Amino acid sequence: MERNDLDYTIAAFAKLLDKSKALVLDQFQDLDNKNAYHDYPQNEVESWFAESLPEEGMPDDALLQKVKTHILDKATGNLGPHMYAYVTAGGTQISIIAEQLAATINQNIGKWHLAPSISEIEKRVVQWAAEMIDYPGQVGGVLVSGGSAANLAGLTVARNIFFEKLNIRKNGLFGVKPFTVYASKEVHGCVDKSLEQLGIGTNQLRKIKTQEDFTINLEALKQQIEQDIKDGFQPFCVVGNAGTVNTGAIDDLEALHQICESYKMWFHVDGAYGGVVAMLESVKAKYKGIEKADSVALDFHKWLYQPFELGCVIVKNWETLRRAYFKKASYLDTQLEEASRLDFNEHYFQLSRNAKALKVWMSIKSYGMKALRAMIQKDIDLTNYLCDQVNQSEDFTLKSQANLAVACFQYTAKLEDQEQIIHLNQRLIPALEKDGRVFITGTKLNGELVLRACIINHRKQKSSIDYLLQVIRDVAATL
Numbered sequence: 001m002e003r004n005d006l007d008y009t010i011a012a013f014a015k016l017l018d019k020s021k022a023l024v025l026d027q028f029q030d031l032d033n034k035n036a037y038h039d040y041p042q043n044e045v046e047s048w049f050a051e052s053l054p055e056e057g058m059p060d061d062a063l064l065q066k067v068k069t070h071i072l073d074k075a076t077g078n079l080g081p082h083m084y085a086y087v088t089a090g091g092t093q094i095s096i097i098a099e100q101l102a103a104t105i106n107q108n109i110g111k112w113h114l115a116p117s118i119s120e121i122e123k124r125v126v127q128w129a130a131e132m133i134d135y136p137g138q139v140g141g142v143l144v145s146g147g148s149a150a151n152l153a154g155l156t157v158a159r160n161i162f163f164e165k166l167n168i169r170k171n172g173l174f175g176v177k178p179f180t181v182y183a184s185k186e187v188h189g190c191v192d193k194s195l196e197q198l199g200i201g202t203n204q205l206r207k208i209k210t211q212e213d214f215t216i217n218l219e220a221l222k223q224q225i226e227q228d229i230k231d232g233f234q235p236f237c238v239v240g241n242a243g244t245v246n247t248g249a250i251d252d253l254e255a256l257h258q259i260c261e262s263y264k265m266w267f268h269v270d271g272a273y274g275g276v277v278a279m280l281e282s283v284k285a286k287y288k289g290i291e292k293a294d295s296v297a298l299d300f301h302k303w304l305y306q307p308f309e310l311g312c313v314i315v316k317n318w319e320t321l322r323r324a325y326f327k328k329a330s331y332l333d334t335q336l337e338e339a340s341r342l343d344f345n346e347h348y349f350q351l352s353r354n355a356k357a358l359k360v361w362m363s364i365k366s367y368g369m370k371a372l373r374a375m376i377q378k379d380i381d382l383t384n385y386l387c388d389q390v391n392q393s394e395d396f397t398l399k400s401q402a403n404l405a406v407a408c409f410q411y412t413a414k415l416e417d418q419e420q421i422i423h424l425n426q427r428l429i430p431a432l433e434k435d436g437r438v439f440i441t442g443t444k445l446n447g448e449l450v451l452r453a454c455i456i457n458h459r460k461q462k463s464s465i466d467y468l469l470q471v472i473r474d475v476a477a478t479l
């Protein structure tokens with residue numbers, strides 16, 4: 001018998017692992033020539049999985065075949081060089097191994113003694129994250145599911161600590177004078193969502209106008225704060241962008257910190273997209289001030305090339321997190337343990353949490369930061385190459401100067417009428433998705449539709465960029 005109820009014999013498990021290994025390797029064959037998107041209608045994809053709850057199991061070979069046919073081979077091409085949509089990295093190979101090993105030991109990092117090594121690795125990764133952005137001291141932090149969760153965590157800590165004297169964790173927001181949060185109008189929607197979840201409400205989020213380079217307008221920010229004070233609001237927090245999702249704009253973080261100091265506000269930085277780039281000598285100066293933030297959101301499934309999901313929030317020390325989250329429970333009591341053990345459940349919302357740290361720890365150990373920094377620099381250089389190609393062409397127009405690794409542009413087909421150009425680009429986006437050779441989406445800059453290419457992928461090269469422009473021209477010609 002190959003399997004007792006749920007477990008295989010070692011020999012049968014080995015065979016199955018070999019088969020799954022073949023599936024993994026197959027995904028990396030010929031990436032340059034694989035489509036970035038497979039355009040199947042939604043109802044067809046739904047039909048592949050439409051069945052009622054299976055009572056009987058199926059043979060493993062048939063199951064793996066099903067997974068290959070309908071999941072692996074139809075997956076959106078995030079691994080390959082032709083993915084430009086949203087902020088999507090290719091995933092490091094060592095992390096595939098790490099994920100399998102992490103699932104194998106099935107650790108729960110909620111309590112130190114449930115996962116001693118993984119707990120220490122997560123503490124180490126948090127400290128390394130701080131080193132990447134020159135965030136000083138023995139910081140506190142947690143690995144979370146992504147940038148949205150990291151921002152929610154940072155803003156939760158902000159609210160709980162800032163209003164600690166009002167015992168807000170116990171009393172809730174009842175009776176508290178409405179408090180206001182400030183960010184540029186380019187801020188990511190997860191900040192809106194976080195404020196909704198935190199009971200602050202988006203009516204209290206002041207979206208401040210930006211300058212031409214899409215960074216926050218500091219004068220407008222100060223005026224809004226003054227106005228709010230006059231109107232009886234309590235200014236509470238500024239969210240600085242260390243790389244906006246639309247264009248990669250980095251706010252003047254030093255100035256934002258000073259504003260927070262003078263109005264006694266919390267300073268949170270959303271570095272989900274661009275935070276770790278602070279470690280590059282070529283752009284470090286733009287990040288000055290990030291090290292003074294009270295909380296920072298980072299996202300390793302973006303620019304540390306980790307497979308989803310992996311975000312990180314860091315704050316000045318562990319005690320801050322404990323004050324924001326600790327909840328006593330008899331079933332979790334730590335009395336019998338060494339005081340130096342750090343239990344993550346006391347420093348974050350989740351109790352059970354998986355070994356998120358292993359993949360990023362193994363990636364950093366395996367590749368070293370020198371190689372990772374060089375790869376990030378390569379992405380930035382490639383983005384500049386894309387901008388140059390667009391600028392030199394007669395049928396594309398660049399719509400935002402490249403910041404980090406996002407370029408926004410329009411295909412003009414040499415048309416001059418702006419309405420016609422917008423109409424063409426509107427039709428291009430779905431047509432490109434149908435074509436599938438590259439995957440690129442759009443956004444709006446100052447209300448105007450543009451194509452938006454994000455170049456966070458260690459497998460992209462100059463030839464990928466040339467291919468992108470060629471495919472856009474090809475598809476446009478069919479419209």
Ligand SMILES: Cc1ncc(COP(=O)(O)O)c(C=O)c1O
Nearest residue numbers: 087146147148188244245272273
């Ligand atoms: C600036 C910024 N903040 C937050 C997020 C949200 O991150 P996630 O998608 O990992 O939740 C993103 C995602 O692109 C982002 O670019």
